[in-house]
Amino acid sequence: MGEPGGESAPGRVIAGRYLLLDQLGRGGMGVVWRARDEVLGREVAVKEVRAPAGLDHAAIGRMYRRLEREAWAAARVSHRGVVTVYDVATEDGRPWIVMELVRGLSLADVLEADGPLTPQRAAHFGEQVLAALRSAHEAGVLHRDVKPANVLIANDGRVVLSDFGIASLEGSSAITMTGEVVGSPEYLAPERALGREPGPESDLWSLGVMLYAAVEGVTPFRHDTPLSTLRAVVDDELPPPHRAGPLTPVLEGLLRKDPAERLSATEAARMLRIVGTGGLLRGSGGAVSGPDSPTATAHHRDGGREDGPTPPMPMPVPPPSAAPAATGTGGTGPGGGAPARGGAAGAVLAAGIVILLLAIVFLGWLLLKDREESGGTGGTGTTAPATASSAASESASASRSRSPSASPSPSASPSASPSATPAPRFAVAVRAVRDDYRGTCPPPEDRAPAFTATVETDRAPAVLEYRWATRSGVTSGSGWQSVMYEEGGSRSRQLDHTELTYYPSATFTDAIRLELRGAEPSASEWVEFSVTCEDGGGEGETPPAGASPSPGASGTAAPVTAGPVPAGPQSPQATDPGTAPEAAAGQETAAS
The missing domain is CATH 2.60.40.10 (Immunoglobulins)
Structure with missing residues (x-):
């Protein structure tokens, strides 16, 4: 099975119905054309698959059979976030994959033009890519090459995952060549780099690398050569992200070396939805700065279960206004300064003593009032109880002189709540x-x-x-x-x-x-x-x-x-400050 000598040109008709118009992109596996389906009268994208140089006829035949079978496997995926495969035509002994034509930009184009994304915007893209991956996994199809170049932002607002041409159909016999690396090394999961059987968790790793690159501007394990990159994927620790903000727990959960310990697709989708709508995840390291600052705080649920109880948010404890910082006098720590924890405990103890004194004043006032009412107001032997201090007696007398029937001040109640319950978020x-x-x-x-x-x-x-x-x-x-x-x-x-x-x-x-x-x-x-x-x-x-x-x-x-x-x-200018540049019309992108 020989490889044709020249490259195809515009005007050529494939399989008697697909007229090639112009090139949309070029990659290691071939060229993507904008074409017109002469039978149905619609524009499509046609991927012209070309074998790498140096392969013998048998190896080329095996590769073409695998790509053809896996393109039909991708056609089984029905989701608005997945590029639809219409047909797999055969011309010159090669498969030509006919796909939906998506007009817009790739995420790689957006990153190159605008630089790193905000965590909120990256999470919004990640949630939609994950939805497409989950649909593919339910159909038994792995993508195996999730990266910004294969994520398309269509002019109609859709986020579309493309290039299932190297996807693997679960349950089918693998036709791969010895030593072949399928996909981009820097997005490859550790288990695939070690030659182990990939699974849906491998696509989740690639999604984590893509999100890391979207917010940090670089992939976490990229090196000068493919082999050194694969070694880093397997052995190196994840470099701490500096711009991820509330997206950090998602990156750390998806980029765990052991597939069994990675975030599940369900939990990752929930976390991405929260960050994408402006929320914070526990342990995310603070709020996002800039125009995407969150207005709500969201928390993990116990055990990662979607239906688990949400733990109550901790109530903030306001610092006592009268409690100064440690000054080195009367302290218990070295140098006479009280530690911060000791200072907080002392403030709480002082507040308790004040409340106790107020309670004693209130009880003394009640006892005096009761004795007055039972013994008459004209007696001269009415005095404050001996157990009350002189300050308490003066306070009680002042209260009686103002109004014998007045209620005590609400601030003197020992049951008063120190702070109101915060509004729900x-x-x-x-x-x-x-x-x-x-x-x-x-x-x-x-x-x-x-x-x-x-x-x-x-x-x-x-x-x-x-x-x-x-x-x-x-x-x-x-x-x-x-x-x-x-x-x-x-x-x-x-x-x-x-x-x-x-x-x-x-x-x-x-x-x-x-x-x-x-x-x-x-x-x-x-x-x-x-x-x-x-x-x-x-x-x-x-x-x-x-x-x-x-x-x-x-x-x-x-x-x-x-x-x-x-x-x-x-x-629109007042209510939508962040108009996405990826919605610009007039550009056409397909899988490369």
């Missing part, structure tokens, strides 16, 4: 059930863009106040609503919303998020959606019942919605 994440609609308008509810929000609280009972808000300010949402988290019940709620806004006879593009208000207001990330009205609902027609059209700039009709409209439009 919430972590929110929103995903699109349907993010686009095309058809007649107004769109029916069962086909219109729909979204689901998951909101977790750190304690119950709690009351959540929320609303669905759009960048345009026009929404079919019902304004502010509330939901109750009952004590002893679930601390997670799912909130659903269908957006019925459209633009007559045109395409309406907007973004939506869930906003929370209370002691610590917060919001989810924006999720983009679009509605294209192909016919019906045109200009000049009467809007449906309940619709709220309003004139736009230069007399252009404004978006129409069958639901309530907010009092005033929102400014």
Whole structure:
């Protein structure tokens, strides 16, 4: 089975139906083309697989058979975050993999243009890549090459995992060549570097390396040569991250050498969701600085179980305002200075003595009042009990002179709470059930863009106040609503919303998020959606019942919605300070 001499050129037709248009990318395993499917009339990406130089005919044949079989294995994965494999054609004795054409940028392009990401933004990408990996693992497919170049950020907002061309189908006979290294060495899991059988945990390691590179700007184990890199993957300790902030526990959990000790996919997804929505994980080392500073704190659950009880958040103990730092007098530590722990204990003891004295004053006042009422107010033998100090007697006398029936000051009560219970905190994440609609308008509810929000609280009972808000300010949402988290019940709620806004006879593009208000207001990330009205609902027609059209700039009709409209439009600049550059249109990327 020979290798054709020249490289393919634009205008060539593969398998009688795929017309090659232009190159999108080039890699070690071949070239990716933008092509047109002449049968279905749509654009696709076609991967032209080429064998490395120096292989004999038998080795080339084995490699092509393996890639063809594994491409069909990848076609079994059905998930919006995985590049869809449409067909595997054979031309010149080689497999040509026909895939969905994803328009946008790769994560590698974003990192090269913008530099390292914030922990919150990296976690947002990581959560969506992990969802794609979990779908592949459920189908029995391993990716084996998770890295920024294989993560695509599509123009429609999707985060898509590509290049399952070197994936391995579980249960099939392995056709690999001796000494072959499949994947990028710096993203390879230790067990694969040692020649052991990989599993889903190997993809989780690669995800951890990708997240490390996204926030730190470098991979943790990269060296000058592939062999030294593999040695570092197996033997070296994880270099402590400096920019990861709240993402640090996720990196440390995914990058454990022993696959059995790595974070499970379920727990990693939960932690990434919390960090991605602005929360903190226990042991994350503090808040994130900059515009992505978290507004809520989230904690690990015991044992990594998703349904386990959430431990209560520790109550802050305010330092006593009257307790100075150790000055070297009266201390028990070396040099006469009391240690910090001893100083705190002394402050607590002093507070207890003050409360005890106040209690004695109060009891003395009650005894004197009782004796006055039983012996008459005209007697002259009424005195304070001998057990009270002179200061207590004077305080009690002053209280009697003001009002014999007055209640004691609340500050004198020994049961007064030193601090109020903090307000509950919430972590929110929103995903699109349907993010686009095309058809007649107004769109029916069962086909219109729909979204689901998951909101977790750190304690119950709690009351959540929320609303669905759009960048345009026009929404079919019902304004502010509330939901109750009952004590002893679930601390997670799912909130659903269908957006019925459209633009007559045109395409309406907007973004939506869930906003929370209370002691610590917060919001989810924006999720983009679009509605294209192909016919019906045109200009000049009467809007449906309940619709709220309003004139736009230069007399252009404004978006129409069958639901309530907010009092005033929102400014995208004011509500969305971090517009992602990866959403820029006009660029096309496919797996390389």
